[in-house]
Amino acid sequence: MMHLYDTATRKVRELQLRDPGTVSIYLCGPTVYGPPHLGHGRATLVYDVLRRYLEWTGLHVRLVSNITDIDDSIINRANREHRPWREITQQCEAVWFEAMGKLGVERPTDVPHATEYVDQMVEMIGELVQGDRAYSTDDGVYLSVETVEDYGLLVNQDLEDMIEGGGDREVVGAGSKRHPADFVLWKLAKPGEPSWPSPWGDGRPGWHSECVVMSLHLLGEGFDLHCGGMDLKFPHHENERAQAVALGKRFANHWMHNGFVVDAEGEKMSKSLGNVANLLDILAHYDPRAYRMLLLQSHYRGPVSVGQDNIDASVKAVAGLDAFAARMSGVGVADADAHVVQQFRERMDDDLDTPGSTALLFDTVRRANAALDAGTGEAAPLVAAVFEICAAFGLVLNAGGDVPAEAAARAEALDAARAAKDFAQADALRAGLQSDGWTVETTKSGTTLRR
């Protein structure tokens, strides 16, 4: 069974399932106001691998990942560009899913939009106000964090320390709040801003309220796993949790957070530092599978630096797997090598050890190649194991695909020239095929083409 590091208890523990056979996961999705960056790509890839692996083991996975389609940053951009805010969110969402498609990230089973759940949010906030856990001020409704017993659980900090460290940061709504750490559940609208009706005045929900409502609505109390990037740990996840606790509801059983993408100097890529590398750029210039490979080779909790050298190495690693798939396309079907599969499961179940699993993958590739070289007929189970691992990783290998008759004819001509020892002609044919983009592999048994 899967064991994962749990942020709340700060140790690796078994992922206990509320409903045996089904895993319920909530992943905080994007706020759609700009293009996705490498960090978004990392988070979605990490959880895509988690999801695919869990499914591969035979579990049913319900993965809910929201779209935050109402937020200050959206409104700000709309004002700046004098465009309707809905136009921005729709466009950004389309770009998001296009990028995810290219990355090979499977669409979540549910994609709730914050704006579809405003009624439920108002209802929830009402409950909190009624229970004296929240109060309204002249600019909105706030949750009183002092009423939440273990506030700070996820960040592992108590309230005083958090406030002390606030430093120069501006405390939002400081003047009217009961406690500086109280956070907004409902923001009253300023003139011209998008708004929904509520008992406290027209306004919009706070970010933290969106995800509690949607996760509890779609997955129910005590769902299995809540995930997201490290930066969501606080305040977002802490505050989501605080609301659920204040409501007396069981929230996520397990918390998972992935590490950052950092730049060459080891600094986190962030919007405020302006060093964010666009995911779309990477997708346009490299084999998108390379980013998945790069992430598979590092542990999800650690930082990953994404640079030219890094990506290049991963591009080649993936190309090597393609060559393997092409080479093994003639090997018959067999059950996957049980020992390899077992080792793979052990590693993956150990806090999603994809680096160890990737090492196992390449080692199995090597063994399968050696077996094929030796002609002992032992390659097939190893090949099957490689394909199993790739499937669980969400890595789609390119075995070369269809070769048009015209190119196949030239390959045959190449073999004929070689047989006739007309090497000048053979070399010319090969060069011609290569310049047409074919990878040409000439073996004793004949020439194969792929691209």
Add this chain to the structure above:
RNA sequence: GGCGACGUGGCCGAGUGGCUCAGGCAAGGGCCUGCAAAGCCCUGUACAUGGGUUCGAUUCCCAUCGUCGCCUCCA
């Protein structure tokens, strides 16, 4: 100030109290090949620094130096 992560061979990046030990990319040598490609085999005296614990530490403990993250925009 509080909480936390990290410093591994040319680059990236796992991991471990002692065993031949990751893995990818790059490099050198060999086998195979008409030559390549693909593949296989071999090679590289790695674990920030200083102490300590230990028969033995890259791995545990302490300190130092350095890098980074979070402490109400952020995957």
